[in-house]
Amino acid sequence: MRPTASELEILGVLWEQGPSTVRQVHEVLDGRKPTGYTTVLKLLQIMSEKGLVAREESARAHVYRAAAAREETQGQLVGDLVDRAFGGSAAELVMRALSTRPASQEELDEIRRMLDSYRGGAV
Known part of the structure; x- marks a missing residue:
């Protein structure tokens, strides 16, 4: 599943910070440009349904983490x-x-x- 631009922004936060609550993701995004908390929540819910993030529900506040590594997602997009x-x-x-x-x-x-490494067969 190819993430949208907004979903990539959220994934970027999760890759940088690691597993995070909606509030933590919102604080980072809102610091970059005004973003509504409910918008971040809805996007994370959609991303969970798409399999882009995994949600840990054992704690009171759900914690989200990227389902794939940055390099894997970038490789798919490229x-x-x-x-x-x-x-x-x-x-x-x-x-x-x-x-x-x-x-x-x-x-x-x-x-x-x-x-050079490709030429030498190292990669």
Whole structure:
């Protein structure tokens, strides 16, 4: 299941903070931009139904955690984007990404290390 932009924001909070109550997630999101508590609650309920988060109901306040690791979710989203927008070509994705937003020298160095490791069969 592909998360929406709002769901990704919530997942980001859960990945950063770990398991959290609705109130804790709301406080973080509301600090970034005004967000209603009931909106966060409803989104977490929907996300639970979709399997994007798991809910621990043993405590008085339900605690939510991301059902998948950040890397797994990002991998699914990127894979879907590569297939849908770039005809399955990872090279096209990378070239478009680098032409759209210039990478820092540190990012370019990391990309170079990754490419070298692929070439060497390490990955």
